[in-house]
Amino acid sequence: MNNTTQALNDFAILYKPALYSFHQDRLFFFIDPEAPNWIATDSRGESLLNLIDGQRSLGEIRRLYTTLHHLDLGKGWRDVQSFIREGIRKGILSEKPIVYPPYKGRADHLKLTHLREFWVHLLDTCNLSCTHCLVSSHPQGDKGLDTRFYLRLIDEAFDLGARRFYFTGGEPFVRSDIFQLIRHITEEKQAELIILTNATLFEGERLNELKSLNRERLKFQVSLDGTCAEVNDPIRGRGVFQKASEGLIRLNQLKFETSLTAVVTRANLKDLEAFPRLASKLGAQSIHLMWPHHRGRILDEAANSFPEMGELLILFRKVATLSDQLGVVFDNAGSLLRRVNGQPGVKYDLGNFCWETLCVNQDGQVYPSAALVGIPELSLGDARTTPLQTLWRESPVASLFREATVAKNSALSDNPFRYLTGGGDMEHIYVCRGARGAPFELTASDLTASDPYHPLYVEMIQDTMTMLAMKKRSEWNNQSGFNPPPIYHAMGDDAITCSEDAADWLSEQGNQPVRLLHTNCVLSFDVEKPYRIVQNFYGRAAANPQKELCCPVRYDDTEIGHIPKEVIDRFYGCGSPISMAAVRPGETVLDLGSGAGVDCFIAAKKVGASGKVIGIDMTDPMLEVANRFKPDVAAALGIDVVEFRKGYLEHIPVPDQTVDLVTSNCVINLSPDKGKVFSEIWRILKDNGRMVVADIVSDRPVPLHLQAHPLLWGECISGALSEEAFMAGLERAGFYGISLLKKTFWKEVEGTPFYSITVRGFKFEKKGGCAFIGQKAIYVGPYKAVMDEEGHLFPRGEMVEVCTDTAAKLAAAPYAGQFTVLQSNSCEAMVNEVQSESVCCVSSNSESSCC
Numbered sequence: 001m002n003n004t005t006q007a008l009n010d011f012a013i014l015y016k017p018a019l020y021s022f023h024q025d026r027l028f029f030f031i032d033p034e035a036p037n038w039i040a041t042d043s044r045g046e047s048l049l050n051l052i053d054g055q056r057s058l059g060e061i062r063r064l065y066t067t068l069h070h071l072d073l074g075k076g077w078r079d080v081q082s083f084i085r086e087g088i089r090k091g092i093l094s095e096k097p098i099v100y101p102p103y104k105g106r107a108d109h110l111k112l113t114h115l116r117e118f119w120v121h122l123l124d125t126c127n128l129s130c131t132h133c134l135v136s137s138h139p140q141g142d143k144g145l146d147t148r149f150y151l152r153l154i155d156e157a158f159d160l161g162a163r164r165f166y167f168t169g170g171e172p173f174v175r176s177d178i179f180q181l182i183r184h185i186t187e188e189k190q191a192e193l194i195i196l197t198n199a200t201l202f203e204g205e206r207l208n209e210l211k212s213l214n215r216e217r218l219k220f221q222v223s224l225d226g227t228c229a230e231v232n233d234p235i236r237g238r239g240v241f242q243k244a245s246e247g248l249i250r251l252n253q254l255k256f257e258t259s260l261t262a263v264v265t266r267a268n269l270k271d272l273e274a275f276p277r278l279a280s281k282l283g284a285q286s287i288h289l290m291w292p293h294h295r296g297r298i299l300d301e302a303a304n305s306f307p308e309m310g311e312l313l314i315l316f317r318k319v320a321t322l323s324d325q326l327g328v329v330f331d332n333a334g335s336l337l338r339r340v341n342g343q344p345g346v347k348y349d350l351g352n353f354c355w356e357t358l359c360v361n362q363d364g365q366v367y368p369s370a371a372l373v374g375i376p377e378l379s380l381g382d383a384r385t386t387p388l389q390t391l392w393r394e395s396p397v398a399s400l401f402r403e404a405t406v407a408k409n410s411a412l413s414d415n416p417f418r419y420l421t422g423g424g425d426m427e428h429i430y431v432c433r434g435a436r437g438a439p440f441e442l443t444a445s446d447l448t449a450s451d452p453y454h455p456l457y458v459e460m461i462q463d464t465m466t467m468l469a470m471k472k473r474s475e476w477n478n479q480s481g482f483n484p485p486p487i488y489h490a491m492g493d494d495a496i497t498c499s500e501d502a503a504d505w506l507s508e509q510g511n512q513p514v515r516l517l518h519t520n521c522v523l524s525f526d527v528e529k530p531y532r533i534v535q536n537f538y539g540r541a542a543a544n545p546q547k548e549l550c551c552p553v554r555y556d557d558t559e560i561g562h563i564p565k566e567v568i569d570r571f572y573g574c575g576s577p578i579s580m581a582a583v584r585p586g587e588t589v590l591d592l593g594s595g596a597g598v599d600c601f602i603a604a605k606k607v608g609a610s611g612k613v614i615g616i617d618m619t620d621p622m623l624e625v626a627n628r629f630k631p632d633v634a635a636a637l638g639i640d641v642v643e644f645r646k647g648y649l650e651h652i653p654v655p656d657q658t659v660d661l662v663t664s665n666c667v668i669n670l671s672p673d674k675g676k677v678f679s680e681i682w683r684i685l686k687d688n689g690r691m692v693v694a695d696i697v698s699d700r701p702v703p704l705h706l707q708a709h710p711l712l713w714g715e716c717i718s719g720a721l722s723e724e725a726f727m728a729g730l731e732r733a734g735f736y737g738i739s740l741l742k743k744t745f746w747k748e749v750e751g752t753p754f755y756s757i758t759v760r761g762f763k764f765e766k767k768g769g770c771a772f773i774g775q776k777a778i779y780v781g782p783y784k785a786v787m788d789e790e791g792h793l794f795p796r797g798e799m800v801e802v803c804t805d806t807a808a809k810l811a812a813a814p815y816a817g818q819f820t821v822l823q824s825n826s827c828e829a830m831v832n833e834v835q836s837e838s839v840c841c842v843s844s845n846s847e848s849s850c851c
Contacts, residue, residue, distance in 0.1 A: 008058055008081065008084065008085070008095075009058070010057060010058050010059030010062075011057050011058070011059065012057060012058045012095055013054065013055065013056070013057055013058075013095070014052045014054070014056070014058060014061065014084065014093055014094070014095065015052070015054045015093070015094045015095070015096060015097050015098055016049065016052050016054075016087075016092060016093050016094070016098065017032040017034065017035070017037075017092075017098040017100075018032075018033075018034070019031060019032055019049070019092075020033055020416035021046075022462065023046075024462070024466045025466065025470065026042070026043070027040050027041075027042070027466065027469045027470065027473065027488065028040065028041050028042065028043065028045065028046040029462075029465055029466075029469070030046075030049060030092065031416050031417070032091075032092060033415075033416035033417070033418065033419065034100045034103070034419075035091070035100070035344055035345050035419075036344070036345070036346075036347065036419040036420055036491070037090070037091050037092060037344040037345065037490075037491050038092075038465065038490070038491045039087070039090055039092050039487050039489070039490045039491070040465065040466075040468070040469035040472075040487070040488045040489045040490075041083075041485060041486060041487050041488065042485060042486060042488075044069065044079065044083075044484075044485035045083055045485035045486065045487065047065065047068060047069070048061070048065055048079075048080065048083050048084070048485055049087075051064055051065060052093065054097065058080070058084070061080060062076055062077065062080045063076075065079065065080055066080075071791075072791075072793075073793060074787050074791040074792055074793035075790075075791030076791075077787070077791070078484055078787065078789075078790075078791035079484040079485055079791070082484035082485075082728075082731075083484055083485045083487070085724070085728065086487045086728065087487065089701075089722075089724065089725055089728070090344075090487060090490035090491075091344050091345070091490075092490070103347065103407055104405075104407060105349070105403070105404075105405030105407045105408065106347075106349040106350070106402075106405050106514045106516070107402055107403050107405065109513075109514040110355065110402075110514055110516075112355065112392075112393065112402070113161070114160055114161025114162075114356070115157055115160040115161045115162040115356055115357065115358065115392070116161065116162060116163065116164065116352075116356040116357065117162055117163075117164040117165065117166065117356065117357045118153075118154070118157035118158075118162040118164075118165050118166070118357065118358060118359075118360075119165075119166040119168060119357065119358070119359035119360070119369070119370045120150060120153070120154070120165065120166065120167050120168070120181075120359070120360055121135075121168055121169060121170075121359055121360065121361045121362055121370055121373050122144050122150070122167055122168070122169050122170060122172050122175055122178075122181075122362060123141065123142060123143050123144035123169045123170040123171075123172075123174065123175060123362045124136075124137045124138075124141030124142040124143075124144075124169065124170045124362055125137065125138075125139065125140070125141040125142065125143050125144070125169070125170045125171070125174050126138060126139065126141060126169060126170045126171040126174065126198075127139060127171055127174060127198070127200060127201065128171065128198055128200070128236055128237045128240060129237065129297075130223075130225070130235060130236045130237070130297070131234075131235050131236075131297060131298065131301055132225075132235065132263050132265055132292060132296065132297060132298040132301070132305070133296050133297045133298075134293055134295060134296040134297075134371060135170075135296060135373065135374055136296055136297045137169060137170045137171070141170055142362050142363065143174075143175070143362075144169075144170075144175065144362035145362060145363070145364055145384075147177040147180060147181070149364065149383075149384065150181055151181070151184055153360055153383055153388060154181070154184060154185060154189070155189075156383075156387065156388040156389065157358070157388060158189050158191060160388065160389055160392065162191070163191045163192060164191065164192045164193075164194070165185050165191060165192065165193045165194070166193075166194050166195075166196065166370070167181070167182075167193065167194075167195045167196065168195075168196040168370050169196075169362075170362070171197060171198055171200075171201070172195055172196070172197055173195075173197060173201045173202075173206060174201070179209045179213075182195075182213060182218060183213070185217075186213065186214045186217040186218050187214060190217065191217065192217050192218075192219070193217060193218050193219070194219045194220070194221060195218070195219075195220050195221070196221045196223070196261075197220060197221070197222060197223070197247075198222070198223050198236070198240070198244055198247075199220070199222040199223075199243075199244045199247030199248050199251065200240060200243040200244050200247055201247070202246075202247040202250050202251065207250065210250075210251070210254060210256075211254060215254070215255050215256055215257075218256060219256065219257040219258070219259070220251050220256055220257070220258045220259070221258070221259045221260075221261050221288070222244060222247065222248045222251070222258060222259070222260055222261070222284070223236075223244070223261050223262070223263075224236070224241065224244050224245070224248075224260060224261075224262060224278070225262045225263055225265075225268050226241065226262070226268050226271050226272070227271050227272070227274045227275060227277070227278040228241065228271070229241035229242060231267070231268050231271040232244075232268075234267070235265070235267060235268065245282055248260065248282045248283065248284060249282055249283060252282070252283030252284070253283075257285055258283070258284045258285060259284060259285065259286040259287065259288055259331070260275070260278070260279045260282065260284040260286070260287045260288070261287065261288040261289070261290060262275060262287075262288075262289055262290065263290045263292055264289050264290065264291060264292065264307060264312065264315065265292055265298070265301075265305050265306070265307065266304055266305050266306065266307050267305070269307050269311055269315060272289065272315060272319065273315060273318045273319065273322070274322070275287055275289070275319055276319060276322040276323040276325075276326050276328045276330065277322065277326065279326075279328050280326045280327075280328050284328070285328070285329060286328065286329035286330070286331050286334075287319070287323065287328060287329070287330055287331070288330075288331045288332060289315070289316070289319065289332055291312065291428070291453050291456075292305070292306055293371055293427060293428060293431050294306075294428075294431045294432045294452075295431045309453070309455055309456045309459075312453075312456050313456055313459050313460070316332065316333075316456075316460055316463075317463065319332075320332075320333045320463075332460075333460075333464070335518075336457075336460055336461060336464050337464055337468075338495075339420050339422070339461075340420060340461055340464045340465055340468070340491070341464075341468060341491060341492060341493065341494075341495045342491070342492065342495060342515075343491075343492050343495065343513070344490075344491045344492050345513060346513040346514070346515055347419040347513070347514050347515070348419055348420060348421070348422030348423075348514075348515050348516070348517060349405055349406050349407070349419070349422055349423065349514055349515075349516065350404055350405060350406055350422055350423050350424075350426055350447075350448075350516065350517060351368075351369070351422075351425065351426040351427070351516060351517045351518070352516035352517065352518060353368035353369045353372075353401050353426055354368050354380075354392070354395075354397075354398040354399075354401035354402050355401075355402055355516055356516065357369065357518075358380070358388070358391075358392060359372075359373055360383055360388075361373040361374060364382050364383050364384040365379045365380075365381070365382055365383070366379065366380040366381060366382075366383050366388065366391050366392075366395075367379060367380065368380070368397070368398070368401050368426075369426075369427055371427040371431075372427055372430065372431075375430075377397075377441070377442045378397060378430075378442065379397065380392070380395035380397050380398050381395055397442060400442055400443075400444055400447065401426070401447060403444060404426070404444055404447035404448050405423075405448065406418050406419070406422060406423030406448070408444065408448045409423055409448045409449070409450070411449075411450050412450075412454070415458070417457075417458045417461055420461050421454060421457040421458060421461065422516075422517040423448070423451070423454075424450070424451025424453065424454045424457065425451050425453065425517065426447060426517075428451045428452060428453055429447060429448070429449050429450065429451045430446060430447060430449075432449075432450075432451070432452050433446050433449045465489075468489045468493075469488045469489045471489075472488040472489045472493075472675075473486075473488050475676075475679060476488065477679065477682065477732070477733060477734040479734065479765045479766050480682075480733075480734025480735075480736070480763075480764070480765070480766065480789070481734075481736070481764070481766050481789060481790040481805070482731055482732070482734060482736070482789045482790065483790075486732075493675070494672060494673040494674075494675065494676070495672075555576060555579065555598075555602070556579070559579060559602050559605070560598070560601075560602060562601070562605060562633060562636035562637055563598060563601045563602070563629075563633060563636075564629045564632050564633070566596075566625070566629060567596045567597055567598055567601065567625065567626070567629050568598060574665065574666035574694050574695065574696055574746065574756040575665060575666070575694025575695075575742065575756050575757075575758045576665075576694070576758075577599070577663045577664070577665055577692040577693055577694045577758055578591070578599045578602050578603050578606075578663050578665075578692075579602070580692055580741055580742070580758055580760075581661055581663060581690070581692040581760075583603055583606035583607060583661060584606075584607075584660075585606070585607060585608040585610060585611060586607065586608065586610040586611050587607050587611050587612075587660040587661055588607075588611065588612045588613075588614070588658065588659050588660050588661075589603040589606075589607055589611070589612070589613045589614070589659070589660065589661045589662075589663065590613075590614045590615075590616065590652075590654060590659045590661070590662050590663070590684065591603065591613070591614070591615050591616070591662075591663045591664065591665070592616050592649050592652070592662065592663070592664035592667055592668070592677075592681075592693075593616070593617055593649065593664055593665065593666075593667025593668075593670070594615030594616055594617045594622075594626065594644060595617060595619075595622045595626070596622055596625040596626050596629075597615055597625070597626035597629065597630065597633075597642070597644065599615075599663060599665055600613045600614075600615040600626070600642050600644070601633045601642065603663075604633065604637060604639065604641050604642050605637055607641060608639065608641075609639045609641065611641055612641050612643070613641055613642045613643070614642075614643050614644075614645060614654065614659075615642065615643070615644040615645070616644075616645055616646075616647045616649070616652060616653070616654075617644065617646065617647075618646060618647065618648050618649075620646070623644055623646055626644045627644055630642055630644070648671075649664075649667065649668065649670075649671045649676075649677045649680065650671060650673050650676040650677055650680060651680070652680045652681075652683075652684055654684045655684070656683055656684060657683075657684070657685065657686050657687065657689075658684060658686065659684045659685055659686065659689060660685075660686055660689050660690075661689065661690055661691070661692065662681045662684065662685060662689075662690075662691040662692075662693075663691070663692050663693060664693045664694070664695070665693075665694050666694060666695055666696060666756075667695075668693060668695050669695050669696050669697075669719040669720045669721070670719055671719065672719070674719075674721060674726075674729055675729055675732065675733065678729050678730055678732070678733035678735070679733050679734075681733070682733050682734045682735065682763055685763040686763070687763060687764065687765050688762065688763065688764060688812050688813070689762070689763050690760060690761065690762045690763070690813070691735065691760065691761050691763075692741070692758065692759070692760045693758070693759055694742075694756060694757065694758045694759075695720075695726065695756075695757060695759075696717070696720045696746060696754055696755070696756060696757075697720055697721055697722060697723040697726050697754070697755055697757055698720050698721070698722050698723070698752055698753065698754050698755070699722065699723060699752075699753050699755070700722055700752065701722055701725075702717070702718070702720055702721075702722075702752060703750070703752060717749055717754065720754060723743075723755065723757060726757070726759070727740075727759070730759065730761050731789065734763065734765075735761030735762060735763065736761065736762055736763075736764055736788065736789045736809070737760075737761060737762045737813070737814040737815060738759065738760070738761040739759070739760045739761075739814065740757060740758075740759055741758045741759065741760055742756075742757065742758040743755055743756070743757045743758075744756050760814075762812075762813060762814060764805075764808075764809045764812070766805055767804070767805055769804075770803045770804045770805035770806075771803060771804055772801060772802075772803050772804075773804060773824055774801070774823075774824030775801070775802055775803075775804065775807045775821060775822065775823055775824060776799040776800065776801055776802070776821070776822040777794060777799070777800050777802045777806065777807065777810050777819050777820070777821050777822075778794075778797060778798065778799055778800075778819060778820045778821075778822070779794035779795065779796050779797070779798075779800075779818065779819055780796070780797070780818060780819065780820060781796050781797070782796075783796065784796055786818075788806075788809075788815075790806070792806060794819070799822070802821070807821050
């Protein structure tokens, strides 16, 4: 099927799903609960969405909207066309009725294929006796089973697919065989291990052993329940704050990755507002706040040990703000962000227990999770006598956990956030289900009741949506004149697709992805992953040239005759934007993703001695090649005008309005935040400057499993936009006069066609003193009429009054020669007068603004 953009005709009927809405700080949010999906817009976007009812035609919607907002025909057409196109791209609108198949639960969509992780509750012995301990550990607690048992079970879990292991307890470092167990996982199995520890035992022989362990595969989550001894020690024990802090510092000095965690109680609630500052001081990379479970030693404390939901929300907001200021990862917020801004249409449905994770207790009993160990009715069976695979696949308890689904939670059936919250935490759901006599038979209703913290999750999700939308609104370009109703943010914008979102979770029954929640987000999502993939990919390509990556492009010999062959061999573009950019002598040219420097060296010849060329790249090996051959190019040309800088596309290390021309050659698709790249290009361009970029696009949204393919990131596939989205992104960033200079078929990947395109766009910044002073613009043809990005409609041969900004824009490229601009007799005097009074765009015959 070819999904190339088709024109929307006035008779088209538009549809939307049943949407839930809320507003915050002049932002209007619309949520499609069944997908799930969501967008944030302004009041104009709200009015447009309210007009779409599955009965009105596009023409009728435009007429009503134009009348409601007192717009002329051109601006009304632009507003409606832009918003609806964007809404269709974001999946919130459709030209066909939106009907979802009934969702009966995750068991219909997931297959039991392999474990991803395995928890080992090594012992109940602990050198501490914390007042909130979930399993009531203490110094005389059960010391756990022998080494051989744990080694065997680790092997069984590994054979079932587990590649991440957790050690918890008790205190794991109380065991004398702990380092043998660590090395078995990280060295013999080469798997990842995360140890939950109080970090008070890292001295002497234990400290020496730590120094010899693998830094890449071994990570630590350290518990502290206060930011000072006065708060922490009454909870965890006298002197613990000092010893744990010293232990955490030692781990960080040894270059281990660490996370700092705290259980939130009424006793430490206020103090934990400064938790990010403690983490920063001690060197932890991330922090995690745990909401207290209704089991364990905390139930022996005062009845008011559990904070109210409102108190937890205030804490979440303050910790999130401070973490952001200090550059500390707050993984509660990161986990929510990953869901809220994940792939649209991916349902979260309860926890991953018995699907992809299990936990063995120190007595050999296997449980769904670490927080549920020791609850008799939740045991899957005894791993001392039964293979782990049998317990996982055949246990009735495991089957009940897998059959549980948020779809069966009647209390959430009308909750629009249920597939973003995932229904809540199954551990909290179970332990808070209410008093039941024991023993009793476990039923599915015990696993699909209400999580007491669910209202908190909803508030946190709304906070996250608001944060994303406010950030985009603050970055919105209000200086370009292109201002239709915006979709500030839509679910999945700028998100990084990982493999869990893709093929593993694509349903065979309707292609409906389903994902599961994790019991305890120990380590935050790695947002640097795509950068590292691309850096490694092109770093290898710098060392060993790879032909025709991304696309076969041949420059004319007259353009590259002065460039060493070693540089040409490392050219990995998909077009020749520098050849199509009409570079002029004396210009400042900047090339994004400059690689070995081919396009920069071509530009150097064109700008001459009075010009300047800047190359930006994030890959050290490529920058090394470029700088190594730069003197050879300078000698061949007799001028040295090229400079290479290290930087990201999203943060170009160049001041505002200093560049005449920006080029890039097959690199924008590598960025996870293309909107930011387009905005950065606009920022650094001078007024009337231009960008000419070549890139890879598809004729439809790239399928989820291709987006998640690690090799295809480097090969320009995973991050490619559709052509329509690419053009719309440039328009949103403020570019005008956008032209498709060249388009060629590249290749087809699993049924999706990809093309190489070269696009040009110009920058024109609206001035504070623009006004109507009697200037008239006449479009000279050849078309019957044309419309610009601001919604001005110009019929051929007719005079249209324009403001000073529009007159200046039409006199410059790319419009110069297509319009005749008639000046009034007193233009210059009127312009000076208007600018001194800072009047903006007041028409001589209209009260409306032109901007």
